[in-house]
Amino acid sequence: MRYDFDKVYDRKAYLASKWCVEQVFGREGVLPLWVADMDFRVAEPILTVLRERLEHPIFGYTMVSEGFYDSVIRRLESKYGWKVEKEWMVITPGVMPAVNAAVCAFTEPGDRVVLQSPVYPPFWSAISDNKRELAVNPLKLADNRFELDLDDFKNRFERDGAKAFILCNPHNPGGRVWTKEELTAMGETVIGAGGVVISDEIHCELILKGHSHVPFASISEESAMNSITCFSPSKTFNIPGFHTAVAIIPNEALRQKFNETRGRLMGAPSILALIAAEAAFRHGDEWLEQVLAYIESNIDYAVGYFNKNIPEVIPMRPEATYLIWLDCRNLGMEHDELRSFFLDDARVGLNDGAAFGPEGKGFMRLNAACPRVILEEALVRIEKAVKVLRKR
Ligand SMILES: Cc1ncc(COP(=O)(O)O)c(C=O)c1O
Numbered sequence: 433m434r435y436d437f438d439k440v441y442d443r444k445a446y447l448a449s450k451w452c453v454e455q456v457f458g459r460e461g462v463l464p465l466w467v468a469d470m471d472f473r474v475a476e477p478i479l480t481v482l483r484e485r486l487e488h489p490i491f492g493y494t495m496v497s498e499g500f501y502d503s504v505i506r507r508l509e510s511k512y513g514w515k516v517e518k519e520w521m522v523i524t525p526g527v528m529p530a531v532n533a534a535v536c537a538f539t540e541p542g543d544r545v546v547l548q549s550p551v552y553p554p555f556w557s558a559i560s561d562n563k564r565e566l567a568v569n570p571l572k573l574a575d576n577r578f579e580l581d582l583d584d585f586k587n588r589f590e591r592d593g594a595k596a597f598i599l600c601n602p603h604n605p606g607g608r609v610w611t612k613e614e615l616t617a618m619g620e621t622v623i624g625a626g627g628v629v630i631s632d633e634i635h636c637e638l639i640l641k642g643h644s645h646v647p648f649a650s651i652s653e654e655s656a657m658n659s660i661t662c663f664s665p666s667k668t669f670n671i672p673g674f675h676t677a678v679a680i681i682p683n684e685a686l687r688q689k690f691n692e693t694r695g696r697l698m699g700a701p702s703i704l705a706l707i708a709a710e711a712a713f714r715h716g717d718e719w720l721e722q723v724l725a726y727i728e729s730n731i732d733y734a735v736g737y738f739n740k741n742i743p744e745v746i747p748m749r750p751e752a753t754y755l756i757w758l759d760c761r762n763l764g765m766e767h768d769e770l771r772s773f774f775l776d777d778a779r780v781g782l783n784d785g786a787a788f789g790p791e792g793k794g795f796m797r798l799n800a801a802c803p804r805v806i807l808e809e810a811l812v813r814i815e816k817a818v819k820v821l822r823k824r
Contacts, residue, residue, distance in 0.1 A: 435719060437472045437726040438803050457781050463810050464781040468604070468755060470670040470801035472726075474712075475719030478669065481711040482704060494703040496523055503713035504663070504678055511637070514650035522679040522687065522694060523701045527634045527662040530679040530694075531598060532558045534660045537693040538628045538686065539564055544594035546585070546622075549789030552604045552632075556789065559598070567594045570791050571606065576748050576759070578606035580614050582621075589625035597622045599631045601648055602639070605757045605788055605797045607750020609643040612651060619648065619655045628686065629659040634677070635753045637668035637720065640728055643751040649682065656682040660690065667753075668720065669712040670801075674705035723801075727754045730800040730807055737811045742818050747798075754801035758782070761794035763821065770794065778817035780810045 444451035664677035681687040785795030
C-alpha cells in the first residue's frame with residue numbers, strides 16, 4: 433500500500449511527549465522538531481496484529497514467542513548477514529535500560545567507561561549515575577562530518593585503563609554510519625585492553641542512500657564474544673512508546689552477568705510490544721522503504737534550505753537517522769542565547785546541542801521526520817528570526 437506521510441496528525445491530544453511543548457519547553461506556540469520519534473503513522477501490519485490481539489480481552493504476563501525470536505534472527509541475517517542464535521537474546525524494556533544494565537553488569541563502580549562526545553545524552557548518565565567514571569573521546573569535526581580520533585581513543589584504554597565503551601552505531605546526533613574499518617580499529621583497542629563494547633544500534637535500520645550498517649558484533653568472533661548489541665524496532669518502525677529492545681550477547685558468561693542485573697531491575701516484556709515488533713520485522717519493509725524515501729527528501733529539502741536561505745546555520749547531512757545536527761556557531765551567540773533564540777525568536781523546539789556534551793555547544797539538533805509542511809514552517813520561522821538578527 434501507499435502511505436501518506438504528508439498527513440498531519442493531532443498528536444498532542446494523545447499526549448505525545450514531542451508535542452506537549454508547554455511542559456517540555458515552558459512555552460506555548462513552539463513547533464516541535466526535537467525528540468527522536470516520527471510524526472508518521474506506523475505500518476499497517478503493525479496495526480492489524482494489534483487490532484487482532486485486542487479482540488482477546490485479557491492482557492496478562494506473556495511468554496516470548498518462538499516467532500518473535502525467529503523474526504529477529506531472520507532480519508539480522510537478511511539485512512547484515514549476521515547469524516544470531518536465539519539463546520543470545522535477552523528482551524529488555526528499551527535500549528537505555530539495556531545499556532545501563534550492561535554498564536552495571538560488565539564494570540565496577542569507579543571504572544572508566546568511554547563515550548564519544550557529542551553523543552545521545554543518556555549515555556552520559558548511564559556512566560555517571562551508575563557511579564562509573566566518564567572517559568570522553570571527543571569526535572573530530574572534519575569537513576562538517578564526525579570522525580574518530582583513534583589516537584585519543586587508544587589513550588582512553590591503553591593509558592587510562594577504561595573497561596568499557598558505549599558505542600553509538602550509527603551515531604546520534606551526527607548520523608555517522610561507522611565503517612567496518614573504524615569499527616575494527618575501535619574493537620581491537622577495546623578488546624585488546626580487556627574491555628567490553630556496548631553497542632547501541634537502535635538507529636541501524638534508518639540508513640540513508642549510499643551507506644550500509646555493519647553490526648559491531650558481526651565483524652569477527654572476537655567482537656561478538658566481547659560485546660552486547662542493543663537492537664530495537666522502536667526507531668525504525670516508530671514504536672518507541674512500546675519500550676522494547678533485544679540485547680544480543682553471544683558470550684555466555686557476559687550474558688549470565690547481564691541477566692543477573694536485568695532480573696533485578698526489569699520486569700517481563702510488554703505483551704503488545706512483542707506482537708507489534710514481530711509484525712514490523714516480518715512485514716514492515718514496504719512501509720520502511722517509503723518512509724526512508726520521505727525522510728531522505730525532507731533532509732535534502734532542509735539541507736538545501738539552510739544552504740540557500742540561512743547560510744549562517746550549517747546542517748550536517750546525516751548518513752543515517754532523520755536527525756540533522758546544526759552548526760549554529762556562525763550566529764555568534766553564547767549557548768544560552770542560542771537556545772533562547774530558537775525557542776523565543778524562531779519558536780521551534782529543537783534539541784539543545786549542549787545536552788550531547790561540551791562539544792555540542794553552539795549546535796542544535798533538528799528532527800526531520802515530520803510532514804513536509806511542518807518542516808517548511810520550521811525553516812521559515814528560523815529564517816525570519818535570522819533575518820531580524822541580521823538587522824541588529
Ligand atoms: C542512540 C539512542 N539510544 C537509545 C535511545 C532510546 O532508546 P529506548 O527508548 O529504547 O531506551 C535513543 C532515542 O532517541 C537513541 O537515540
